[in-house]
Amino acid sequence: MKAQFFDLKNKVVLVTGAARGIGKEIALALSAQGAHVVFNYRGDDSKAIALKEELEAKGGKATPLKFDITDYAAMTTAIDEFTKNVAPISGLVNNAGISKDTLLLRLKPDEISSIIDTNLKGAMMLTQALSRNFLKAENVSIVNMSSVVGLMGNVSQAAYAASKAGLIGFSKSVAKELASRNVRSNVICPGFIKTDMTETLSDKVKEEYAKSIPLARMAEPSEVADLTCFLLSNASSYITGEVIKIDGGLYI
């Protein structure tokens, strides 16, 4: 039995990176709560329509917006059109993220750029592009998907860890800057979650991780989605600027 957050019904929430992994699970969970899920996509229109239909089958509404998280012009055009013609956006989940695991000594400048541009700059640009809208919307809650790696660092993940740590400073600043308008901003730091991203890790790495997790298992993406719903809802109305680990005790 899932917790029901009644104020999420019809709440308009933009989720980035909703095509798969944690982002998709969040979109599904929000749909089940009756929210209006807005998600961006890059290429394939038919996949976006399929996701829209899958979400609406759970409940609520879903709207795909076509823009790349690294393209500010396309982003602002799509968002302005939506917020002017449909509804203000009162929830944002900055979830889109990429990772390219490689030792620092092999890390190339363009790999650093693409990781920072997507994971950190993309979230910053999107939040910036929505900030005017946030002043008009009510009960705004922003959730930034960081990583436990952003807190503890990790071998072969220097750029990824830096981007995720950057999100924490960003989120805390947004929390302070917009608090007087009742806009909240929080960070979730997932640990080892069963997604495509962690599937690419070698079995040896997975085994080592599992050994260091007190709860001795990987998490289901839905467990992160539940926490996201809580932070987007008024059940967390006095929580802002917070960083919440969901890692089974991996980093204590």
Place this chain on the structure above:
Amino acid sequence: MELQEKVVKLVSEATKMDAANINLNTSFVDDLNLDSLDMVELMMKMEDEFGVEIPEDETENLKSVGDVVNYLKAKSH
């Protein structure tokens, strides 16, 4: 209602300051203690009321009620 009256009314509603104490010389920062976020919100209200767009970098030059009235007059011509 005249443009100036409308602007004063909006400023009064936004700041909870008696409209009688607001005139063209009233400064947003010095007299009304508005911070930069308050200013953005006030300009958004002006945009909605008068159906104009006030770009962010022009907001910086609007320091008094008179500045806004003049700006809106210029825009409407």
